[in-house]
Amino acid sequence: EVQLVESGGGLVQPGGSLRLSCAASGFTVSSNYMSWVRQAPGKGLEWVSVIYSGGSTYYADSVKGRFTISRHNSKNTLYLQMNSLRAEDTAVYYCARVRAGFDPWGQGTLVTVSS
Amino acid sequence: QSALTQPRSVSGSPGQSVTISCTGTSSDVGGYNYVSWYQQHPGKAPKLMIYDVSKRPSGVPDRFSGSKSGNTASLTISGLQAEDEADYYCCSYAGSYTPYVFGTGTKVTVL
Numbered sequence: 001e002v003q004l005v006e007s008g009g010g011l012v013q014p015g016g017s018l019r020l021s022c023a024a025s026g027f028t029v030s031s032n033y034m035s036w037v038r039q040a041p042g043k044g045l046e047w048v049s050v051i052y053s054g055g056s057t058y059y060a061d062s063v064k065g066r067f068t069i070s071r072h073n074s075k076n077t078l079y080l081q082m083n084s085l086r087a088e089d090t091a092v093y094y095c096a097r098v099r100a101g102f103d104p105w106g107q108g109t110l111v112t113v114s115s
Numbered sequence: 116q117s118a119l120t121q122p123r124s125v126s127g128s129p130g131q132s133v134t135i136s137c138t139g140t141s142s143d144v145g146g147y148n149y150v151s152w153y154q155q156h157p158g159k160a161p162k163l164m165i166y167d168v169s170k171r172p173s174g175v176p177d178r179f180s181g182s183k184s185g186n187t188a189s190l191t192i193s194g195l196q197a198e199d200e201a202d203y204y205c206c207s208y209a210g211s212y213t214p215y216v217f218g219t220g221t222k223v224t225v226l
Binding site for chain 2: 035037044045046047050058059060061094098100101102103104105106107108
């Protein structure tokens with residue numbers, strides 16, 4: 001079964017850092033495009049970042065220079081390193097495979113940035 | 116990259132059809148045939164309903180259909196059912212700089 005499971009969310013102070021993980025099963029992360037999408041409380045979906053199978057990475061302007069997407073091939077896991085966190089980064093963060101659309105999605109992990 | 120524009124809400128009675136629009140620009144919706152649609156129930160992860168403008172993944176009912184004209188894509192739900200009540204989001208490929216953009220989201224209410 002193709003599945004994604006996120007972890008690593010939690011409460012962090014403004015200016016702090018957090019690393020999210022997304023463990024994949026049923027397919028190989030490094031052979032696919034993989035993305036992070038977030039959803040602030042009560043708001044819509046916002047694309048955050050993507051890593052292509054060849055290793056190229058892209059970011060939304062709102063996180064560029066602060067977030068880094070990466071993967072660990074032997075662990076079949078996707079990561080999102082988030083630095084210099086702001087209150088507006090508070091959201092549920094989803095990982096997803098990007099093939100014909102975003103599918104599947106993980107269950108999401110909540111990141112709360114607050115003092 | 117600005118979010119694609121969707122109506123805030125649409126509604127219909129069971130059995131009726133509703134159509135959700137998704138308006139972008141020639142740099143996203145109008146420039147590529149890579150529009151997808153997602154259904155999201157409260158507290159759940161989004162689910163892919165349509166990809167590449169009009170293709171349905173396995174398991175998605177054929178009541179769901181997609182189309183595109185110019186800079187506007189559309190999702191039509193025919194024979195509306197109670198379980199279709201959810202939020203719906205479009206998404207488009209937008210080129211190599213910031214590759215993806217989501218729509219603002221539409222709440223579908225079944226009356």
